[in-house]
Amino acid sequence: MDAEKILERIENAKLKAGRNDKVFFAAVSKTRTVEEMKEAEKISWVDFFGENRVQEAESKRKAYGQSRLMWRLIGHLQANKARKAIEIFDTIDSVDSVELAVRLNRIAGEMNKSVPVLIEVNTSGEASKSGVDPEKFGELLDTVTGLENLRLDGLMTVGPITDSEREIRSAFAALRTLNDDARVRTGLPLPVLSMGMSGDFDLAILEGSTLVRIGTLLFGERDYRNEP
Ligand SMILES: *Cc1c(COP(=O)(O)O)cnc(C)c1O
Numbered sequence: 001m002d003a004e005k006i007l008e009r010i011e012n013a014k015l016k017a018g019r020n021d022k023v024f025f026a027a028v029s030k031t032r033t034v035e036e037m038k039e040a041e042k043i044s045w046v047d048f049f050g051e052n053r054v055q056e057a058e059s060k061r062k063a064y065g066q067s068r069l070m071w072r073l074i075g076h077l078q079a080n081k082a083r084k085a086i087e088i089f090d091t092i093d094s095v096d097s098v099e100l101a102v103r104l105n106r107i108a109g110e111m112n113k114s115v116p117v118l119i120e121v122n123t124s125g126e127a128s129k130s131g132v133d134p135e136k137f138g139e140l141l142d143t144v145t146g147l148e149n150l151r152l153d154g155l156m157t158v159g160p161i162t163d164s165e166r167e168i169r170s171a172f173a174a175l176r177t178l179n180d181d182a183r184v185r186t187g188l189p190l191p192v193l194s195m196g197m198s199g200d201f202d203l204a205i206l207e208g209s210t211l212v213r214i215g216t217l218l219f220g221e222r223d224y225r226n227e228p
Contacts, residue, residue, distance in 0.1 A: 003043050006217055013205035023205055026050040026072055028197070028215030031222045034063050040218060041069055050074040050213045051089075054081040058088050074156070074194075074213055076130040083107050086115055093118040093156045093194055096132045098143045101150065108149035116151045118194055119144060121178060123171040124160035131157060137178055138185075145186050154192030154210075155179045159200045168200050172207035 052075025196204025
Protein backbone atom coordinates (compact mmCIF):
# COMPACT_ATOMS: atom_id res chain seq x y z
CA MET A 1 0.00 0.00 0.00
CA ASP A 2 1.38 3.40 -0.74
CA ALA A 3 1.89 5.80 2.10
CA GLU A 4 -0.73 8.30 0.94
CA LYS A 5 -3.43 5.65 1.36
CA ILE A 6 -2.41 5.13 4.99
CA LEU A 7 -2.65 8.86 5.63
CA GLU A 8 -6.07 8.92 3.97
CA ARG A 9 -7.28 6.13 6.25
CA ILE A 10 -5.97 7.95 9.30
CA GLU A 11 -7.77 11.11 8.23
CA ASN A 12 -10.98 9.18 7.54
CA ALA A 13 -10.91 7.53 10.95
CA LYS A 14 -10.36 10.91 12.61
CA LEU A 15 -13.26 12.37 10.69
CA LYS A 16 -15.49 9.49 11.67
CA ALA A 17 -14.49 9.99 15.30
CA GLY A 18 -15.04 13.74 15.06
CA ARG A 19 -11.42 14.40 15.99
CA ASN A 20 -9.11 17.13 14.80
CA ASP A 21 -6.22 16.57 17.18
CA LYS A 22 -2.99 15.04 15.92
CA VAL A 23 -2.47 11.30 15.57
CA PHE A 24 1.26 10.65 15.66
CA PHE A 25 2.78 8.01 13.43
CA ALA A 26 5.48 5.49 14.34
CA ALA A 27 7.01 3.63 11.42
CA VAL A 28 7.66 0.19 12.89
CA SER A 29 11.01 -0.62 11.40
CA LYS A 30 11.89 -3.97 12.99
CA THR A 31 13.50 -6.28 10.40
CA ARG A 32 13.85 -3.37 7.94
CA THR A 33 17.16 -2.14 6.62
CA VAL A 34 18.59 1.30 7.27
CA GLU A 35 17.95 2.09 3.60
CA GLU A 36 14.26 1.29 3.94
CA MET A 37 14.13 3.39 7.09
CA LYS A 38 15.71 6.38 5.34
CA GLU A 39 12.94 6.20 2.73
CA ALA A 40 10.34 6.23 5.50
CA GLU A 41 12.01 9.21 7.16
CA LYS A 42 11.36 11.22 3.98
CA ILE A 43 7.61 10.97 4.55
CA SER A 44 6.80 14.24 6.26
CA TRP A 45 4.09 12.87 8.57
CA VAL A 46 6.20 10.02 9.97
CA ASP A 47 7.11 11.06 13.51
CA PHE A 48 8.99 8.10 15.01
CA PHE A 49 10.68 4.81 14.38
CA GLY A 50 9.44 1.89 16.46
CA GLU A 51 11.79 -1.01 17.17
CA ASN A 52 11.16 -4.02 19.34
CA ARG A 53 14.65 -5.39 19.95
CA VAL A 54 17.46 -3.56 21.66
CA GLN A 55 20.28 -5.28 19.80
CA GLU A 56 18.79 -4.75 16.36
CA ALA A 57 18.08 -1.11 17.11
CA GLU A 58 21.60 -0.59 18.44
CA SER A 59 23.32 -1.67 15.26
CA LYS A 60 20.87 0.20 13.05
CA ARG A 61 21.04 3.39 15.04
CA LYS A 62 24.84 3.35 14.78
CA ALA A 63 24.66 2.83 11.03
CA TYR A 64 21.88 5.37 10.56
CA GLY A 65 23.63 8.55 11.60
CA GLN A 66 21.61 11.71 12.21
CA SER A 67 17.84 11.28 12.12
CA ARG A 68 15.03 13.78 12.49
CA LEU A 69 12.94 11.02 14.06
CA MET A 70 12.91 9.84 17.63
CA TRP A 71 13.28 6.11 18.20
CA ARG A 72 10.76 4.33 20.41
CA LEU A 73 11.23 0.93 22.05
CA ILE A 74 7.91 -0.87 21.57
CA GLY A 75 8.94 -4.45 22.40
CA HIS A 76 9.31 -6.16 25.75
CA LEU A 77 12.46 -5.06 27.57
CA GLN A 78 14.56 -7.58 29.49
CA ALA A 79 16.03 -6.24 32.70
CA ASN A 80 19.63 -6.93 31.61
CA LYS A 81 19.18 -4.70 28.56
CA ALA A 82 17.78 -1.72 30.44
CA ARG A 83 21.00 0.31 30.30
CA LYS A 84 21.51 -0.28 26.59
CA ALA A 85 17.87 0.61 25.96
CA ILE A 86 18.24 3.96 27.71
CA GLU A 87 21.35 4.67 25.65
CA ILE A 88 19.70 3.89 22.32
CA PHE A 89 16.06 4.89 22.58
CA ASP A 90 14.44 8.27 23.03
CA THR A 91 11.44 6.72 24.74
CA ILE A 92 10.66 3.33 26.28
CA ASP A 93 7.04 2.41 25.63
CA SER A 94 6.99 -1.07 27.13
CA VAL A 95 7.38 -0.56 30.87
CA ASP A 96 5.38 -3.48 32.24
CA SER A 97 6.58 -4.23 35.77
CA VAL A 98 7.54 -2.50 38.98
CA GLU A 99 10.97 -4.19 38.88
CA LEU A 100 11.72 -2.89 35.39
CA ALA A 101 10.56 0.62 36.28
CA VAL A 102 12.73 0.72 39.39
CA ARG A 103 15.75 -0.51 37.46
CA LEU A 104 15.26 1.96 34.61
CA ASN A 105 14.96 4.76 37.14
CA ARG A 106 18.16 3.78 38.91
CA ILE A 107 20.14 3.56 35.68
CA ALA A 108 18.65 6.80 34.34
CA GLY A 109 19.79 8.46 37.55
CA GLU A 110 23.33 7.14 37.11
CA MET A 111 23.31 8.48 33.57
CA ASN A 112 21.83 11.81 34.65
CA LYS A 113 18.92 11.36 32.29
CA SER A 114 15.17 11.77 32.47
CA VAL A 115 13.62 8.96 30.45
CA PRO A 116 10.19 9.35 28.80
CA VAL A 117 8.18 6.15 29.21
CA LEU A 118 4.79 4.60 28.53
CA ILE A 119 3.26 1.83 30.59
CA GLU A 120 2.28 -1.13 28.42
CA VAL A 121 -0.97 -2.79 29.45
CA ASN A 122 -2.20 -6.22 28.41
CA THR A 123 -5.79 -5.27 27.62
CA SER A 124 -6.65 -8.48 25.77
CA GLY A 125 -5.80 -11.00 28.47
CA GLU A 126 -3.90 -13.04 25.86
CA ALA A 127 -1.12 -14.91 27.63
CA SER A 128 1.28 -14.38 24.72
CA LYS A 129 1.02 -10.60 25.02
CA SER A 130 3.36 -8.52 27.09
CA GLY A 131 2.12 -5.68 29.24
CA VAL A 132 0.98 -5.38 32.82
CA ASP A 133 -2.34 -6.96 33.80
CA PRO A 134 -5.03 -4.33 34.26
CA GLU A 135 -5.46 -5.40 37.91
CA LYS A 136 -1.82 -4.59 38.61
CA PHE A 137 -1.87 -1.34 36.64
CA GLY A 138 -2.63 0.92 39.62
CA GLU A 139 0.39 -0.28 41.56
CA LEU A 140 2.70 0.17 38.55
CA LEU A 141 1.26 3.61 37.86
CA ASP A 142 1.93 4.75 41.42
CA THR A 143 5.47 3.36 41.23
CA VAL A 144 6.34 4.97 37.91
CA THR A 145 4.94 8.37 38.84
CA GLY A 146 6.93 8.25 42.06
CA LEU A 147 10.26 7.68 40.30
CA GLU A 148 12.12 10.90 39.72
CA ASN A 149 14.07 9.93 36.60
CA LEU A 150 11.14 8.53 34.60
CA ARG A 151 8.61 10.79 32.88
CA LEU A 152 5.32 9.03 32.25
CA ASP A 153 3.72 10.19 28.98
CA GLY A 154 0.84 7.73 28.71
CA LEU A 155 -0.06 4.14 27.89
CA MET A 156 0.43 1.56 25.18
CA THR A 157 -1.34 -1.66 24.23
CA VAL A 158 -1.43 -4.29 21.49
CA GLY A 159 -4.95 -5.19 20.36
CA PRO A 160 -6.30 -8.75 20.54
CA ILE A 161 -5.89 -11.16 17.65
CA THR A 162 -9.48 -11.61 16.52
CA ASP A 163 -11.82 -10.73 13.69
CA SER A 164 -14.31 -9.28 16.14
CA GLU A 165 -14.37 -5.48 15.81
CA ARG A 166 -16.28 -5.33 19.05
CA GLU A 167 -13.53 -7.14 20.99
CA ILE A 168 -10.79 -5.04 19.44
CA ARG A 169 -12.58 -1.79 20.18
CA SER A 170 -13.33 -2.85 23.71
CA ALA A 171 -9.61 -3.51 24.38
CA PHE A 172 -8.73 -0.06 23.04
CA ALA A 173 -11.56 1.54 24.99
CA ALA A 174 -10.24 -0.16 28.12
CA LEU A 175 -6.82 1.45 27.61
CA ARG A 176 -8.41 4.86 27.10
CA THR A 177 -10.39 4.47 30.31
CA LEU A 178 -7.27 3.46 32.24
CA ASN A 179 -5.48 6.52 30.88
CA ASP A 180 -8.38 8.84 31.77
CA ASP A 181 -8.46 7.42 35.29
CA ALA A 182 -4.67 7.72 35.56
CA ARG A 183 -4.89 11.41 34.62
CA VAL A 184 -7.32 12.02 37.43
CA ARG A 185 -5.26 9.99 39.89
CA THR A 186 -1.91 11.61 39.07
CA GLY A 187 -2.80 15.06 37.76
CA LEU A 188 -0.42 14.41 34.85
CA PRO A 189 -1.42 15.25 31.24
CA LEU A 190 -0.60 11.73 29.91
CA PRO A 191 -1.07 12.77 26.27
CA VAL A 192 0.05 9.53 24.62
CA LEU A 193 -2.33 6.66 23.95
CA SER A 194 -0.29 4.30 21.76
CA MET A 195 -2.60 1.78 20.12
CA GLY A 196 -3.30 0.55 16.62
CA MET A 197 -1.16 -1.43 14.15
CA SER A 198 -1.58 -2.27 10.45
CA GLY A 199 -4.63 -4.45 11.07
CA ASP A 200 -6.53 -2.33 13.55
CA PHE A 201 -5.38 1.30 13.51
CA ASP A 202 -8.69 2.65 12.18
CA LEU A 203 -10.51 1.18 15.17
CA ALA A 204 -7.81 2.45 17.52
CA ILE A 205 -8.25 6.00 16.24
CA LEU A 206 -12.01 5.70 16.76
CA GLU A 207 -11.23 4.80 20.38
CA GLY A 208 -8.89 7.74 20.90
CA SER A 209 -5.42 6.57 19.86
CA THR A 210 -2.93 9.43 19.60
CA LEU A 211 -0.07 7.26 18.28
CA VAL A 212 -0.38 4.47 15.74
CA ARG A 213 2.45 1.99 15.15
CA ILE A 214 2.54 0.72 11.61
CA GLY A 215 5.00 -1.63 9.96
CA THR A 216 3.51 -3.98 7.38
CA LEU A 217 1.27 -1.47 5.62
CA LEU A 218 4.14 0.94 5.19
CA PHE A 219 7.03 -1.38 4.37
CA GLY A 220 5.31 -4.57 3.14
CA GLU A 221 5.27 -8.01 4.73
CA ARG A 222 8.08 -8.69 7.18
CA ASP A 223 10.63 -11.36 6.41
CA TYR A 224 12.15 -12.42 9.70
CA ARG A 225 15.06 -14.06 7.90
CA ASN A 226 16.25 -10.49 7.31
CA GLU A 227 16.55 -9.80 10.98
CA PRO A 228 20.06 -8.59 11.73
C1 LIG B 1 5.50 -5.25 14.97
C2 LIG B 1 4.73 -4.35 15.86
C3 LIG B 1 3.88 -3.36 15.32
C4 LIG B 1 3.62 -3.18 13.84
O1 LIG B 1 2.88 -4.26 13.35
P1 LIG B 1 2.31 -4.26 11.86
O2 LIG B 1 1.19 -5.22 11.93
O3 LIG B 1 3.42 -4.70 10.97
O4 LIG B 1 1.86 -2.88 11.52
C5 LIG B 1 3.26 -2.50 16.22
N1 LIG B 1 3.43 -2.61 17.55
C6 LIG B 1 4.22 -3.55 18.10
C7 LIG B 1 4.37 -3.62 19.58
C8 LIG B 1 4.90 -4.44 17.27
O5 LIG B 1 5.68 -5.38 17.83
